[in-house]
Amino acid sequence: MNLALTWRLLKGGGRRGMLGTWLTLGAVAVSTALLLFAIAANFAFQARADRGAWRNPVPASSGAVAIEASRYDFVRGRAISVVDLAALGKQAPAPPPGLPRFPRPGETWLSPALAELARQLPADQFAARYPHQAGVLGDEALIHPGELVAVVGRAPDDPAMTAARSEDWIVSQAPVRVASLAGAPSQDATNYQALAVVAGVLMVVPLLVFGGAAARLTVARRDQRLAALRLVGATPGQVVGMTVAEAVMVALAGALTGTVAYVLAAPLLARIEMQGGPWFAGDVFPPPWVFAAVLVAVPLLVGLSAVAGLRRVVVSPLGVAKRETPPALRAVRVVALLAALVMFPLLTRGAGVAIIGTALALVFLCVNLVGPWVVGLIGRITAGTARGPARLLAGRRLVDDPRSAWRTVSGVALTGFVAGFIGLLSPAVLDQPPAGPPQLRVLAPAGQVEQVARQARERLRESGLTATVKPDKSLVVATLGGAADDAALDRARTALAGLVPGRTPTTPSDDKRFGDQLLADVRVGTVVVLAVSFLVAIASSGITAMSSVLDRRQTYGLLRLAGTPLELLDRARRAETLIPLTVMGGGAILVGVFCAMPFMIGGMSTAGAVTLAGCVVVGFAGVIGAGALSRPLLRAVTADPAPRPD
Structure with a gap:
C-alpha cells in the first residue's frame, strides 16, 4: 500500500515535482560515477603493485631456486626495467609472469613496446645490448601498457650475477637468491598506493556528503506533502515508509545511471598517465562486488539521509505545514571541529596512511557538520546589518533554513579544503635538464x-x-x-x-628521473582530485540551486504578488549563495592548509600558490555560473504568482 501510494504521489507531483525528482536522480548519478572512480583508483594501483611484485625479490631463507637481480637501462630517453635471472640446479623453476618458461642463459625476452623499438632502431643503438631475443613478454609482466621491460637469462656464475652492484636502488638491485619469483610490492608501488588512499579520501568524503544532500533536495516540497498526510491521519510508520520508498526508488535509478556512465567513461579514464604510462582496461574496472556494493550502499545512504530529516514531520506536522522556523543549531558543532583540528597533528605525526586518511575524513566531516551553524550565524549578521531589501531577504532566508543554504555552497567549500590541502603540497617546477654535451x-x-x-x-x-x-x-x-x-x-x-x-x-x-616522475605524478594526481572535487562542487551548486527555487516557489509567488521585482529576488538569491560561500570557502581553505602543514617540506611552492588562487577563481565562477542556470527557473515559477494548492 505504501509503495503504491508513494509511486502515485511521485508521479502526481506535476511537471515541477518531477523536475525535483530528476534533479535528485542526476545528483545521485554524478555521485555514484565519481564514487566508483575514487574506489577504482585504489584497486588499479593495487593491480599494478601485484603485477610488478615479481621484480622485487624476497630473499630465500632456504631452498633457493634462482638468483634475481634488477637494474634500469635507457633508450631514447625512456627507462627500461631490466631483470636478470639465473636458475639454480638442474630443473628450471617456475617462470615469472608473462613468460612461458624460465629464460635460458644468454636469451632475452622483451616487452611488446621494447621489441617494437628494437625493430625500429639500428642495432648499434639498442638491439646489440640484448642479442638472442627469444620472445615477447605478456601483459601479466607489465605494470602498464607500453612499459619497457627486458628479462635476461644468465648463468649463476655470470659476472653480472656475482659482481658487486651499486647500493643505489634507483640504478640497480643486487642479486638475491629466491625461493620463487612471487616477490612483494616494491616501496615505490607502496608509496603510490598510499597516495591513492589519501586521494581517495579527499574525493570520497565530498561525494558521500553530496550523495547525502541529494536525499534532501526539494526537501521543503516533500515535507509539506508528508506533513499534510500526517495531519489527515497517516501514521509515523507510513510517513517513514513512503519517504524511504521514494528516496530509494530515485536513488537506485540514479545509481544505475551513474554506474553505466562510469562504465562508458572507463576507457577514457584508462588514458590518464601515471607511473610512466596509461592503464590496462581491466585496471580501471573494480571487482564486480564493488559495483554491487555501491548499488546497495548509495540508495541506502540516500534513504537514511531522507529519514534523518523527518523528525519535524513526524513530531510536529502542524509546524511544518505552517512553515515555522526550526530551532537554531547548537554551537557544539564548532567544538567538534576545533577538537578535530587539535587532534589532527597529534594523530598524524609519524602515523601510517590509514590513520592519516581517517584523520582527514574526520576533519572533512566536521567541516561539513559546522557548515550549517556558521551559515545560520552569517544569516543573523547579514540580516542585522542589511541596508537594503536584497540583503535583508538573503539574511532572513539563511536564518530560516541554514541547512538548505549550506547544501548550495558545501560542494565548493569542501573543495576549498581539498585545494588548501593538496595545493600547499603541490611540487615546485621540475628542474631543467643540464646544459652542455651529454x-x-x-x-x-x-x-x-x-x-x-x-x-x-x-x-x-x-x-x-x-x-x-x-x-x-x-x-x-x-x-x-x-x-x-x-x-x-x-x-x-x-x-x-x-x-x-x-x-x-x-x-x-x-x-634523478624517478624523483621527477614521482613529482610529475603528484601533479597529475592533484589535477585529477581537484577536477573531481570541482565537478562535484559545481554539480552540487547547480542542482541544489534549482532545487531551492522549487522548494520556495510558493514563497517567491507570494513575494511577487506583493509587488517584489524579479530582479530583487534574483539579487537576494545570489547574495544568499555568495555571502556564505566567501566565508565558508575561505575558512575551508584555511583548514585544509592547516592540515597540510605537518606534511610540508620547506615553504609553499609557486605551483601551490597558483593552485590555490586558481581554485578560488574557478570555485566562485562555477557557483556563479551554476546559480545563473537556475534564473530561468525562478522566472518560470514566478510567472504565475497565484498561490497553488500544493
Missing part, C-alpha cells in the same frame, strides 16, 4: 677506475663516437663531442653496455 657515467669497481676508463675509450672509438673519457673518483665519465643527439647517446649506451657487469651507464638526468 655525459654518460659508469660506477667502476674499487681500484679499477683507470682500467674501466681505458676500456670505455676503446669501445667508444670502435663505435665511431667522439668522446672525452675521464675518471672522476669512483666514476668513469664519458662526455660526447660533436653534434651528439639521441641517436649518438643511444649508440654510446650500447657501446658501454656490460662494461662493468651489472651496472648501467647513466646520464645526470637518468639518475
Whole structure:
C-alpha cells in the first residue's frame, strides 16, 4: 500500500515535482560515477603493485631456486626495467609472469613496446645490448601498457650475477637468491598506493556528503506533502515508509545511471598517465562486488539521509505545514571541529596512511557538520546589518533554513579544503635538464677506475663516437663531442653496455628521473582530485540551486504578488549563495592548509600558490555560473504568482 501510494504521489507531483525528482536522480548519478572512480583508483594501483611484485625479490631463507637481480637501462630517453635471472640446479623453476618458461642463459625476452623499438632502431643503438631475443613478454609482466621491460637469462656464475652492484636502488638491485619469483610490492608501488588512499579520501568524503544532500533536495516540497498526510491521519510508520520508498526508488535509478556512465567513461579514464604510462582496461574496472556494493550502499545512504530529516514531520506536522522556523543549531558543532583540528597533528605525526586518511575524513566531516551553524550565524549578521531589501531577504532566508543554504555552497567549500590541502603540497617546477654535451657515467669497481676508463675509450672509438673519457673518483665519465643527439647517446649506451657487469651507464638526468616522475605524478594526481572535487562542487551548486527555487516557489509567488521585482529576488538569491560561500570557502581553505602543514617540506611552492588562487577563481565562477542556470527557473515559477494548492 505504501509503495503504491508513494509511486502515485511521485508521479502526481506535476511537471515541477518531477523536475525535483530528476534533479535528485542526476545528483545521485554524478555521485555514484565519481564514487566508483575514487574506489577504482585504489584497486588499479593495487593491480599494478601485484603485477610488478615479481621484480622485487624476497630473499630465500632456504631452498633457493634462482638468483634475481634488477637494474634500469635507457633508450631514447625512456627507462627500461631490466631483470636478470639465473636458475639454480638442474630443473628450471617456475617462470615469472608473462613468460612461458624460465629464460635460458644468454636469451632475452622483451616487452611488446621494447621489441617494437628494437625493430625500429639500428642495432648499434639498442638491439646489440640484448642479442638472442627469444620472445615477447605478456601483459601479466607489465605494470602498464607500453612499459619497457627486458628479462635476461644468465648463468649463476655470470659476472653480472656475482659482481658487486651499486647500493643505489634507483640504478640497480643486487642479486638475491629466491625461493620463487612471487616477490612483494616494491616501496615505490607502496608509496603510490598510499597516495591513492589519501586521494581517495579527499574525493570520497565530498561525494558521500553530496550523495547525502541529494536525499534532501526539494526537501521543503516533500515535507509539506508528508506533513499534510500526517495531519489527515497517516501514521509515523507510513510517513517513514513512503519517504524511504521514494528516496530509494530515485536513488537506485540514479545509481544505475551513474554506474553505466562510469562504465562508458572507463576507457577514457584508462588514458590518464601515471607511473610512466596509461592503464590496462581491466585496471580501471573494480571487482564486480564493488559495483554491487555501491548499488546497495548509495540508495541506502540516500534513504537514511531522507529519514534523518523527518523528525519535524513526524513530531510536529502542524509546524511544518505552517512553515515555522526550526530551532537554531547548537554551537557544539564548532567544538567538534576545533577538537578535530587539535587532534589532527597529534594523530598524524609519524602515523601510517590509514590513520592519516581517517584523520582527514574526520576533519572533512566536521567541516561539513559546522557548515550549517556558521551559515545560520552569517544569516543573523547579514540580516542585522542589511541596508537594503536584497540583503535583508538573503539574511532572513539563511536564518530560516541554514541547512538548505549550506547544501548550495558545501560542494565548493569542501573543495576549498581539498585545494588548501593538496595545493600547499603541490611540487615546485621540475628542474631543467643540464646544459652542455651529454655525459654518460659508469660506477667502476674499487681500484679499477683507470682500467674501466681505458676500456670505455676503446669501445667508444670502435663505435665511431667522439668522446672525452675521464675518471672522476669512483666514476668513469664519458662526455660526447660533436653534434651528439639521441641517436649518438643511444649508440654510446650500447657501446658501454656490460662494461662493468651489472651496472648501467647513466646520464645526470637518468639518475634523478624517478624523483621527477614521482613529482610529475603528484601533479597529475592533484589535477585529477581537484577536477573531481570541482565537478562535484559545481554539480552540487547547480542542482541544489534549482532545487531551492522549487522548494520556495510558493514563497517567491507570494513575494511577487506583493509587488517584489524579479530582479530583487534574483539579487537576494545570489547574495544568499555568495555571502556564505566567501566565508565558508575561505575558512575551508584555511583548514585544509592547516592540515597540510605537518606534511610540508620547506615553504609553499609557486605551483601551490597558483593552485590555490586558481581554485578560488574557478570555485566562485562555477557557483556563479551554476546559480545563473537556475534564473530561468525562478522566472518560470514566478510567472504565475497565484498561490497553488500544493
